[in-house]
Amino acid sequence: MLIYVCLSSHGFGHAARQAAMLSHLHRLQPTWRLVVSSMVNPAFLTLVLRGVPLTQRTVRWDVGMLQEDALGSDQPATLHALEQLQVNLPRQLDEEVAWIRAQDDQVAVLGDIPPAAAELASRLQAPLIWMGNFGWDDIYEPLGGAFQCWSQQAREAYRRGSLLLRCPFSLAMNWQLPEVPLSLVTAEPRPLPADFGAALERDPRIKVMVGFGGLGLSLQPDLFRRWPEHLFLIAPSRTSSQHADAALPANVMVLPEQVRPLDVLPGCERHLGKPGFSSFCEAMSQQVGLHVVERQGFAEAEVLMMGLRRHADHHCLSREELEAGAWKLDQPLESASADALASDGAQMAAEALQTSLRSLLKQG
Structure with a gap:
């Protein structure tokens, strides 16, 4: 077959x-x-x-x-x-x-x-x-x-x-x-490479996975520097477009090529990104709080946001809040209105x- x-x-x-x-x-x-x-x-x-x-x-x-x-x-x-x-x-x-x-x-x-x-x-x-x-x-x-x-x-x-x-x-x-x-x-997280996993465990900062899909999103490096107590993890495919003209801030770490975002989620407290089906499934399966930038003009985003509010602890952000660095990472999450979904x-x-x-x- x-x-x-x-x-x-x-x-x-x-x-x-x-x-x-x-x-x-x-x-x-x-x-x-x-x-x-x-x-x-x-x-x-x-x-x-x-x-x-x-x-x-x-x-x-x-x-x-x-x-x-x-x-x-x-x-x-x-x-x-x-x-x-x-x-x-x-x-x-x-x-x-x-x-x-x-x-x-x-x-x-x-x-x-x-x-x-x-x-x-x-x-x-x-x-x-x-x-x-x-x-x-x-x-x-x-x-x-x-x-x-x-x-x-x-x-x-x-x-x-x-x-x-x-x-x-x-x-x-x-x-x-x-x-x-x-x-x-969703898939299951894979074990991290030993050196990378040990480095993450030693780092006392709050881990935040940042994901805006394959296109990425241009965020100014100074926005990350506003959150020095947080360590932001980004996929390697995003670095060329996001930080081409500036050095990565000290609190931003690029994932190794063989590591998926899902693999680091068990060690993260929050996920910052756009409405995305797989991102939601992966973060929800690992009980990671979702900080989601609301998106207009794409019908899927509305049902994703409804699902977010029902089934995950979260914060909803406007694009203006995202671009101003007002990411609410220091605030308690809004509680889900219904039970979590099976994985x-x-x-x-x-x-x-x-x-x-x-x-x-x-x-x-």
């Missing part, structure tokens, strides 16, 4: 949750071949999927929303990119169909969550399963205008699936499909995928 994952190129969060699920799926079905097809940075995929044998295919299946930075979207550029994708998709589909058929194996398509996965599955006459907390139909529809046709096209594609693995903090995804609701979808969503998804594919293949 070949599992072909059409993975959104929109951001790192889709890749992180699929890595968590595929790790469980590989343990359940070690003989199944796993293929991840996306434009997400291959080095990031290798990092999050370490220990899982797979093939990577470099294909752009969707556009998502092009962004000015981690908190702002570029609608005109997104519309232009959607039109260009429509030009490129027929050739890409031909190439991937030919490659998959050459593998001479049963195939199933998993979409997270490019609408074009529906056409790929149709061409292959393969089962199609969706996994996500939103579809691009839900994102484009509120934008109106030229986005309406893209929203409708996406919704029609999503309805061609056989199952939806619905992640928490989800939008409507009104696709008229059977569903399996999931809890938090076994990746295992649930892998088991549901296995069960569904066995059933569909028997029917076929």
Whole structure:
């Protein structure tokens, strides 16, 4: 069996949750071949999927929303990119169909969550399963205008699936499909390199993970210096854009290349960042307080913030507060209004995928 994952190129969060699920799926079905097809940075995929044998295919299946930075979207550029994708998709589909058929194996398509996965599955006459907390139909529809046709096209594609693995903090995804609701979808922290872990343990400062997704966000170094009793941890991919013209403050530490943000969260008290599905799942699973900068113009952000207030101790920040350094790290967290969520969503998804594919293949 070949599992072909059409993975959104929109951001790192889709890749992180699929890595968590595929790790469980590989343990359940070690003989199944796993293929991840996306434009997400291959080095990031290798990092999050370490220990899982797979093939990577470099294909752009969707556009998502092009962004000015981690908190702002570029609608005109997104519309232009959607039109260009429509030009490129027929050739890409031909190439991937030919490659998959050459593998001479049963195939199933998993979409997270490019609408074009529906056409790929149709061409292959393969089962199609969706996994996500939103579809691009839900994102484009509120934008109106030229986005309406893209929203409708996406919704029609999503309805061609056989199952939806619905992640928490989800939008409507009104696709008229059977569903399996999931809890938090997250991997487990890995042990830290000995020297790095020992250095963190010796450091008496309060640890804060800073994460604004793959694009990062330009924050002035002096903002970190306002919090000398805190040690801020940042991913290495962010240093080039965030601090290109200035030395890192003494209270900012770059993670080693082989360390994921998730791996240091057990030693952190707070997480500072934007609304993000995987960031929320990882921080909530480790009981880390979330300081989240509110984001406008992206429908997913609203349901993420609702989930934050219900299920995590938190602070909500405006962009003005972020850029002024008013991060509330010295204040008690606002308490969640409801119980914490379980953290076994990746295992649930892998088991549901296995069960569904066995059933569909028997029917076929």
